[in-house]
Amino acid sequence: MNTPVPSVRRRRGALTLLAAAAMLALAGCKGGDLVSYDLPAKSARYTFEAQTNDVKTVWQYTSAKATKDDAPKLSPCIGELVGSNQAACRPEPLIFLRYDFGLALDNTVKAGTDHEVTVVGYYQPRLADLPKVTSLEAETTFDGGRTWHPAATKATGKNTFTTTIRNPRRDQAPGGVGLRISATDNQGNTVRQTIPMAYTLR
Template sequence: MLLAAAAVMVLSGCKGGDLVSYDLPAKSARYTFETNTDGVKTVWHYTSATATKDDAPTQSPCIGELVGSNQAACRPEPLIFLRYDLGLALDNTAKAGEDHQVTVVGYYQQRLTDLPEVTSLKAETTLDGGSTWHPATTRATGENTFTTTIKDPRRDQAAKGVGLRISATDSQGDTVTQTIPTAYTLR
């Protein structure tokens, strides 16, 4: 059984009864999980593993143990989540015509016991709402941490703001691609 509650809580803001879990076949397989929250699209490709009773720590039990009678083994899946420091001013803008840095950190659910390493990250920007994408220079700057340099254009060249598409891969071959149509505007 897959415990998707953490992903749903993070992505939906957890409005009370938003805890969701679902069954996956017992044997390991490759899956795609997609969400679209407030226009931000996230797509994960990951390989599940066979759940064992040891995968659910007692301090963080499976959802079936909490709200139902399902006692089947469950485990969190190795979904890569992304946290951003966009390097913006207090009004969530960046200065037009200058370079600025964005830091992206890949992380996993706390319940996951065997943490992979995020091995690569690719960043792209769009100035036209996603019709065209342009690569941004990215480098590893720490454990699961990457910094990308965005060359912000003149304000009139990005009337819709600057959008980001971030793709990350980990040491187990799992991936995430997150598309933020308008990450920030220019001043």
């Protein structure tokens, strides 16, 4: 499962969201809209939230005004696309999450078994060195998010983690299994993503 997210860039102290229509819908925007807001030039801590369907993602990160361009040609800045603004820009250090749920062809997992889910943290492309995801915690819910249970997690590669979910009996999770992931990188940036129903049991 890949969770779509809006593309985030800084230009002249503004955090600008640019994405395809489906991605912009995450930020509550109509297709084709560009959303921006002013931020102080001084380094500060920010929170950014997005929600699509029932999946909620909350980022916390530290950023400051860009002093030089740090964006690849394949990921151009807003000004290069819609105007002549040539101010320095770069992607914000948001941690995005990609999942391999290892589901059967009918998108289910066998009840009453331990099941492994792989989670990969990644960032928007940039020229400078990217942060490294240093820790990841997982929680599961079998009652639609009313209660959460920690799930064992281990690092299995660069920015890659495996969490083991102990699936209950099918009647103990009639609405499916939910997952909540919290990750942190070596710059102190964090993400928490809540998926109320990651998969169903058979």
